[in-house]
Amino acid sequence: MRSFQSQPEQSAGEPKVKNPAEEHGRIVMRDGAPRPLFFTGKRPKRRRHSRHKVAFFHFRYYEPAFKYFTEQVLDADFVPTPTPTRATIKRGEEMSADYVCTPFKHIIGDYAAALEQGADTLVQVTGFCRLNYYGELQEMILRDAGYEHFQMLNFSYVATGKIRDYVAYCKKVVNPNLSIPHGVKNLLGAYRMVEHIDTFRDRYLANAGFETEPGSFARVRKEFLSAMNAAKSNGDIEDGFRRAMDALDALPTNKPEDPVRVGIVGEYYTAQDPTSCLNLEQKLLDMGVELSNAMSISAFNLHYNAQAARESIAEYSVHDMGPTSTFNIAAAKRFAKAGYDGLVHIKSAGCTPEIDVMPVLQRLSRDYHIPVLFLTFDTQTSDAGLDTRLEAFYDMIAMRKVRS
């Protein structure tokens, strides 16, 4: 514990007596003479710096992009968060309030697991809902739980939205030697990787339901992710992506002319993350469905035209009702107009913004005659109820398609 009492032998004007470990590098002018005040004797921060070990939370298959960001932009060591298991989720649940939304529980469980792996810097992002406060809250909870030696790289402290400010914040917290031109160049590489991961996901969801060789799509995805994980330069990223897309397109499928198509919308984290939504995408793919998931980092953060989305749904909603409401309603309308057979709306328990989206989707459902399946996820581990609902939903839309 730090003591806040003043030291008795310290008098005004005299240099502070420092920890002997920091004495290194002090140059004494003359023996016994007081040291000039302007000369701190401390080595500059950039020379005292030791590499940080940075960990992210689990989020879909974005880990390679997080790794690239850490290694190539922050120039720090990346600690891969262990694959979440029931134990991780349970730990997260214990550290969270009951009524906080589910991503909070998953993320804090991941953080605890990462800290046990030796991470010392945790990254939390920012958003337009309670997510803003989560970084700070999670830091407090983790410290109370006895994890002391870590710092947060909490982007909600930077409220400007300018890349320059984010990089400066990273420089301050993680690495004082961070080169800004180098960082910005590689940050664009990380963006590219995120886009590629999303493009790959979209192609995967469209075709994986019709694979003729079981497990072939999952195998290509595994290869793709490990190529991305190994990428050291922007060239590696492009190369690995092109090869994976070629491999994916070369896989044999038996996709019918007019397959059953389902669109997924919903809360940012739960709608994408397979651990959070009990592998819902794969369950639907196994039934032989062409899937589209509207939510992704590229769709919502990199290429989102909020104004156009707002205008496209003017007849349904005039105001934004939270971070993703306009996006989701616009996406749902797009799916409905494109003749999709069904929509799945995913939210975590306690996500107020998405609850506000539901009545609008119900109206959309009546207008376009498209069934919507509303699903709420908490940290439950049994998926029997989910299976029943998904099967029934599939039977319903498949029967409807056959008859019409």
Next chain:
Amino acid sequence: MKAYLGIDTGSISTKGVVIDENKKIIARSYLWTEGDPSGAVRRVVDDLKGQIDLDEVHVMSIGTTGSARRLVGAMLEAQVVKNEITAHAVGTTFLHPDVRTILEIGGQDSKIICIENGIAVDYAMNTLCAAGTGSFLSSQAHRLGVEVEEFGEIALTSDKPANIAARCTVFAESDLVHKLQVGYEKRDVIAGLCRAVATNYLNNVGKGKKIEAPVVFQGGVSKNVGVVRAFEDALGQKVIVDPDGHLMGCFGAALLAADAPVLRSEPFMFNIDDFEFRTREVVCGHCANHCEIVCVYRDQDLIDSWGNRCDRGAIRPKPKPAVA
């Protein structure tokens, strides 16, 4: 004569029917599950066996549904294992081809199915909460010292039902206790309870759904005339209750079994008593997720397993030895 068997194993009750080629029910059975689905299925199968002549009726295909459909399907080597929502929709649209809305309240869950031109176009099922289902009614009946079967009749005798909170079971229960303590008549409280079930259903499961006539009400709770009346009052229209409404799930399963592409090579002889069925839980040790895998054995042979999240934990039955 060819026939088809459908079994619906729910949380509270287990239902079974045998239908003939003309899709007419020729044997029916309805028993309590009592927390033992495999035992309940044996009893249902025995009960059905007593109602038909095995020399004449050849059951060529079996369909299972309900929350224990997979276990029962493995036990009976069913041709069709279907979720209860589809089974109910199939069964009801067969009997009432013009139905537009199906209200279903079972022991632990409740659902609404909207139908257009004989096909389901939308459905909803209660999610996190079991408010206003059969279990709630039967536990409240127990509290009031009334048989749940008499509930409906008593409710109909009341002309000013007590106002009971419809939102949540816990609040409904405390409301009910309060109403009794301040001296409301029992029949008014019971009628209020039936009304609360209907309002709760319409506010939760039925929220945002267009309820169009004709409306069919089924599931165990449809046997309660008090709730039927409450629905009719709330919706302002006639609610159809089929005498076989509680059997709609297994009837649908039997219909689906009749349409199964591959039928049994020899008729089902209703002889599951000859085998011993056993389930065993295995905790997979391949990763830290520790999936709980359920293995089903017939006598000593593993016939099915489920519960693993990935292929590494898959436990597969040994391939059957080739017949010499």
